[in-house]
Amino acid sequence: MLMVEGLLILACLIPAFHFADGTWPAITASGLFTFNIGLFLTVSFHGAHRITDKRLAYLLVVIMWVVLSLFGTLPYLSTGATTSFANALFESTSGITSTGATIFSAVEWLPASILLWRSMTQWIGGFGIVLLVLALVPSMGINKYSLYTAEASGADNTGKQTTSMGATVRHTLGVYILLTCFFILVLWKSGLHIWDAVNITFTNISSGGFSIYNNSLEHLTHTQQYITAAIMLLSGINFSMLYYFLTLDWKRLRNKFDQLICYLTTFLIGAVFAILALALKMGYSWADAVRCGIVQTISVLTTTGSLVADTSQWWVPITFLFVVLSLCGGMAGATTGGLKTMRVLILIRNVRKILRDRLHPRSVNPVRLNRKPVSEDIITNVMVIFMVYAAVTFVGIMLLMLSGINATESIGAAIACITSYGPGLGTSGGFGCYADFTTSGKIICTLLMLLGRLECLTLIILFVPKFWSRG
Secondary structure, eight states, X not given: OHHHHHHHHHHXXXXXXXXXXXXXXXXXXXXXXXXXXXXXXXXXTTTOOOOOOTHHHHHHHHHXXXXXXXXXXXXXXXXXXXXXXXXXXXXXXXXXXXXXOOSOSOGGGSOHHHHHHHHHHHHHHHHOHHHHHHHHOSOOSSOHHHHHHHHOTTSOOSSOOOSOHHHHHHHHHHHHHHHHHHHHHHHHHTTOOHHHHHHHHHHHXXXXXXOSSTTTTTTSOHHHHHHHHHHHHHHTSOHHHHHHHHXXXXXXXXXXXXXXXXXXXXXXHHHHHHHHIIIIISOOOHHHHHHHHHHHHHHHHTTOOOOSSOGGGSOHHHHHHHHHHHHHOXXXXXXXXXXXXXXXXXXXXXXXXXXXXXXXXXXXXXXXXXXXXXXXHHHHHHHHHHHHHHHHHHHHHHHHHHTTOOHHHHHHHHXXXXXXXXXXXXXXXXXXXXXXXXXXXXXXXXXXXXXXXXXXXHHHGGXXXXXXXXX
């Protein structure tokens, strides 16, 4: 993956030469250094023994995300986009985890090579670093499913695996690339410059939200904003489900309908509330209220973070609704952050089961998903992840406040970073950025991004003493 990252850094030479931004020596050095380190490690450890310990999966996943984030700082530091390592690590991690939080207050002043690098890191991270490894490497020294579940614990594992892990990953990667190419073409045909079309597609199909403009999507035409909304909406759908739809595999498609209905229903409820609030409370015209309400609700629910207006100026109840939607997130197996629709649905139905059991103690009321009973193990796992997620968010808020950041900013930043949404509250909300955060605050936010992208448990488990014990 370091070799792949090095090649992607070198790909930034294209805009560096085209726009003559003067960064080609720094980009070349960063790319070659990263690639050669990866090549050295590959050659040095070629033919290493196969390791069957499942604990290695968790360790490898964390190491890959951390190392790629660290090497991702090189373009920022070498080109002078920022001279602060904390800022570079924050931006690199935000890109790799497809969070979209930024420390740059004026991205339009950044070199073109850096703008493309930001977009590409989100495109890779949105799909998943480990999933790319599984797609690119045919044979590994560790169980592929262990790696997959260690990174993508939000994957839909409520049903039986009917295809091999390699085939599943290749199918989803194929859909991801196909949709990327399709929407680049659509945006280009809508009148956008190919440069804009590429960057907007990369950052929105990955649910990332980085932009090459200070006002995010506000400068786009209304048609282009709706196209971008379609990109974000599809990115929140399980990619295996999209593959089944494209291949007309209706039997497997039906097995995921519950999540899709919940995802779309949540979007509709949120959009209707936002539209009514914008039109009746904030004085928007109905056309603008519908457009802004729909696009922004999709952006929040999919934890993309792209903006069609300065939402920090919107009515407070809308902001609160958006915070709740970002916590929910999109479907499992998509590029979105948050808790995932599958978990929210299981939690709600488990509450309903408990209420029914109290009313009718002798009745049998299993929690069902797609008309099939959900095992107690999965329900327990969902509840544990929910509790850990809440606890980590609370600790993150407290640490940010202790680092000297006010309560509103701390709450917004912690939730925005752990859900991978990006924009927070206060100065970090709307078209704002995290530049004014303390260095310790930026480091805490960086850690929250990793915890959120790895869904907490994958990283936390490394700090359990028994993880390192023999046997």
